[in-house]
Amino acid sequence: xxxxxxxxxxxxxxxxxxxxxxxxxxxxxxxxxxxxxxxxxxxxxxxxxxxxxxxxxxxxxxxxxxxxxxxxxxxxxxxxxxxxxxxxxxxxxxxxxxxxxxxxxxxxxxxxxxxxxxxxxxxxxxxxxxxxxxxxxxxxxxxxxxxxxxxxxxxxxxxxxxxxxxxxxxxxxxxxxxxxxxxxxxxxxxxxxxxxxxxxxxxxxxxxxxxxxxxxxxxxxxxxxxxxxxxxxxxxxxxxxxxxxxxxxxxxxxxxxx
Amino acid sequence: xxxxxxxxxxxxxxxxxxxxxxxxxxxxxxxxxxxxxxxxxxxxxxxxxxxxxxxxxxxxxxxxxxxxxxxxxxxxxxxxxxxxxxxxxxxxxxxxxxxxxxxxxxxxxxxxxxxxxxxxxxxxxxxxxxxxxxxxxxxxxxxxxxxxxxxxxxxxxxxxxxxxxxxxxxxxxxxxxxxxxxxxxxxxxxxxxxxxxxxxxxxxxxxxxxxxxxxxxxxxxxxxxxxxxxxxxxxxxxxxxxxxxxxxxxxxxxxxxxxxxxxxxxxxxxxxxxxxx
Numbered sequence: 094x095x096x097x098x099x100x101x102x103x104x105x106x107x108x109x110x111x112x113x114x115x116x117x118x119x120x121x122x123x124x125x126x127x128x129x130x131x132x133x134x135x136x137x138x139x140x141x142x143x144x145x146x147x148x149x150x151x152x153x154x155x156x157x158x159x160x161x162x163x164x165x166x167x168x169x170x171x172x173x174x175x176x177x178x179x180x181x182x183x184x185x186x187x188x189x190x191x192x193x194x195x196x197x198x199x200x201x202x203x204x205x206x207x208x209x210x211x212x213x214x215x216x217x218x219x220x221x222x223x224x225x226x227x228x229x230x231x232x233x234x235x236x237x238x239x240x241x242x243x244x245x246x247x248x249x250x251x252x253x254x255x256x257x258x259x260x261x262x263x264x265x266x267x268x269x270x271x272x273x274x275x276x277x278x279x280x281x282x283x284x285x286x287x288x289x290x291x292x293x294x295x296x297x298x299x300x301x302x303x304x305x306x307x308x309x310x311x312x313x314x315x316x317x318x319x320x321x322x323x324x325x326x327x328x329x330x331x332x333x334x335x336x337x338x339x340x341x342x343x344x345x346x347x348x349x350x351x
Numbered sequence: 352x353x354x355x356x357x358x359x360x361x362x363x364x365x366x367x368x369x370x371x372x373x374x375x376x377x378x379x380x381x382x383x384x385x386x387x388x389x390x391x392x393x394x395x396x397x398x399x400x401x402x403x404x405x406x407x408x409x410x411x412x413x414x415x416x417x418x419x420x421x422x423x424x425x426x427x428x429x430x431x432x433x434x435x436x437x438x439x440x441x442x443x444x445x446x447x448x449x450x451x452x453x454x455x456x457x458x459x460x461x462x463x464x465x466x467x468x469x470x471x472x473x474x475x476x477x478x479x480x481x482x483x484x485x486x487x488x489x490x491x492x493x494x495x496x497x498x499x500x501x502x503x504x505x506x507x508x509x510x511x512x513x514x515x516x517x518x519x520x521x522x523x524x525x526x527x528x529x530x531x532x533x534x535x536x537x538x539x540x541x542x543x544x545x546x547x548x549x550x551x552x553x554x555x556x557x558x559x560x561x562x563x564x565x566x567x568x569x570x571x572x573x574x575x576x577x578x579x580x581x582x583x584x585x586x587x588x589x590x591x592x593x594x595x596x597x598x599x600x601x602x603x604x605x606x607x608x609x610x611x612x613x614x615x616x617x618x619x620x621x622x623x624x625x626x627x628x
Contacts, residue, residue, distance in 0.1 A: 107466045115470065188382070198421045199609035203480075203571075204579070204601035207586035207594050211408040249396070255584055258364045283476075283585075291480030291564065295571040296584070306484040306572075321481055327477035 133315035141319035151304065153318065155327065158300035161217055162289035165224025167283075170278050173229050177236025177274070181317050182266055187237065194237070198230035202290050210296060220300075222294045227288040228281035232274070239273025240266055279335045286328055365589045372600035391574045395489055410592040428581060428600065435577040436604075438494060442501025446562070447555055454513025458547070464514065473506035474498045479565050483572050498544025504565045505558035512554025549623050552616050559612060563605050578604075 116135045120129045133141075145151050180186045180194075206223050214218040247269070251261055293302030301324050308317040394412075401411045422428045457464045482500055520543055528542045541577035570579025578601050585593035617624070 104465055108469060111466050111470060115446065130539045131491060157532050185385065186383045188385045192386055193389055193393065195609070196606045199560065199605040200602040201560065201567050201605050203564050203565045204428055204582060208598050209570075211586060211594065277604050286482055287561075289563070290478040291483075294480050295481055297570055302478075305481050309484045311487040317485060321477060321485065324481055325473050325477035328478055329472055332472075332476055 100189060131312065131314060133318060137315040138156060138322075140317045141315040142322055143322060145316070147318075147320040151301075151323070154304045155301045155323065156294065156300060157217070158286075158289050158302065159290075159327070161220045161298075161300065162224055164228075164283040165221045165289070166228050166282055166285040168221070168225040170226035170232055172225075173277070173281075174274055175230030178240055178262065178266060178270065181237040181240025181270070182188050182262075187241065194230070194233060198234055202227040202297075203288060203298045206292060206296065213257060215296045215298055217298060219296075220289060220298050222289045223292050224285050228285050231280045231284065232277040235273045235277025235280075242273075245268065275339050275342055279339055280334050282336030283328065286331065290324065362528070374546045381570065408591055410595060412612065415595045415599065416590040419600060420628045422454045422581075422593070424595065428578070428597070428601065431576060431578050431581045432600070434494070435566055435570065435579065437575070438501060438569075439562050441560050442498045442566075443505055443555070445498065445502035446505035446558060447509055447551075450509025450554065450558075451500070451513050451544075451551055453506075454510045454551075455517060455543060457468040457510075457515025458514045461541070467496060471507070471510070472526065475511065478563060479504035480568050483565065483569050487573050492573045492575070497566070497574070500569050501562050501565050502622075509554040510553065512550045512557070513547055516550030517543055519550065520546040526571075549620055552620060556612060556616065559608060563601075563608070 119128075120135050123130065123132055123134055180190055202223055205226070205336070206219075209223055210217050213222065243266075247265065250263055289300065292301035293300040293304075294299055294306055297303070301320060305317050305324070306322045308314075308320060398412045401409060402413065404411060408410060417429075456539075457467070465542050479500075486500045486503070487496050490499070525544060526547065533542065566577075567579040567582075570577035571583045574580040578597060582594055582597035582601070585597060
């Protein structure tokens with residue numbers, strides 16, 4: 094959709110220039126005292142970034158966070174899709190649960206974390222539960238939305254031919270709701286990382302959020318920034334990967350729409 | 352890698368969920384009953400099941416509500432809620448102004464958009480909660496840093512959606528604006544902004560729950576005020592019913608805010624829904 098007339102080499106140079114300008118602004122802000130002097134300069138941050146690449150401690154903490162986020166996300170996906178299909182396909186369920194689901198989706202689950210800690214303790218299981226509770230809602234809401242959106246002609250056809258329930262679920266409901274489900278699952282993935290890190294920041298659960306907090310409290314600002322940098326990169330990679338997967342999975346859908 | 356342009360929609364557009372045509376059978380009363388019975392059942396079940404609870408960490412609902420009422424009326428929670436909501440609203444406002452401003456500029460200038468694309472995608476991918484210890488660590492525990500954290504976290508969805516909305520402006524309208532030599536500011540204000548508004552509002556809707564989450568995290572991380580502090584402090588001193596009450600209240604506030612937002616959205620975009628676009 095955007096015609097690229099300029100040569101790609103120039104764009105790359107300009108992108109690097111933009112990043113250089115940002116880093117330069119950071120350096121100037123620290124040197125001039127606009128930002129507190131305890132913040133590390135660009136050189137120190139870069140050094141720590143390279144040191145962090147070969148630090149096994151960092152990668153294992155990041156791994157812990159990712160594992161917890163992934164586990165919660167997977168649980169929420171299964172539960173959300175099954176419940177969503179059920180609720181979306183029976184109108185009585187849909188009406189009865191609407192307010193409850195509206196309440197649940199706007200509930201900031203992290204506020205519930207101290208309660209979950211009291212029940213389960215400050216451990217990885219608690220983290221997974223909080224992540225799953227946060228991820229459930231977008232998936233559930235999207236699945237219900239997608240299931241509800243049956244074309245009248247299709248619904249009539251299913252009724253006339255007396256398609257058995259299970260077959261209807263598998264071959265009619267699921268495919269037509271799939272684009273919505275996939276979007277919900279993708280939104281939930283970024284939430285899972287946010288919540289997993291959030292749990293670590295405000296509790297004692299080990300992981301990259303905890304790592305950043307500890308480094309910051311130990312005044313090792315450069316290391317904290319390096320951790321933050323790689324956490325951002327991970328989030329970016331995750332988002333890109335899921336977007337690709339969604340585009341590929343829903344190719345048939347997009348072509349239909351054109 | 353370089354093909355990631357700021358055109359991927361991070362959020363679904365304005366909600367226009369399909370409502371099946373209302374059936375004539377059954378009156379409004381039946382509808383009300385149908386949509387509320389489950390909540391009543393849930394609350395009643397919670398009430399009676401928790402009444403017999405012997406677990407220290409699961410207080411009875413009656414106890415939770417009593418405590419909630421006590422702290423609401425003596426002002427403990429109210430001042431905390433005021434503190435939290437001020438942070439949230441100021442942060443969200445700053446995020447909206449900055450996101451829309453930057454988004455309009457980036458949406459209109461393709462070259463600039465392509466250049467800063469990786470930077471923006473990086474910043475919006477940083478899990479917002481990880482910023483809390485950094486920003487509060489640098490700037491202290493005051494109210495300003497918390498607002499700043501919320502603003503920074505909420506800015507990205509608004510920014511990305513604004514860019515999307517600007518790109519979606521009808522090319523014909525754009526050509527007309529150019530042919531009539533509409534001045535740049537007027538063009539922004541009267542042509543681009545209204546056309547992008549539905550997307551912008553959708554972006555703010557996505558930013559709202561992020562803002563509430565960051566608000567709670569920032570107060571649980573380091574604060575002596577606010578709802579997050581109330582919850583964490585209660586749990587740290589083993590005031591179990593208070594902890595539950597605080598969490599419940601934050602949930603209710605989150606729900607009320609989203610209802611309020613939906614209402615405002617419908618008013619603000621009335622022309623958009625009316626046009627049936």
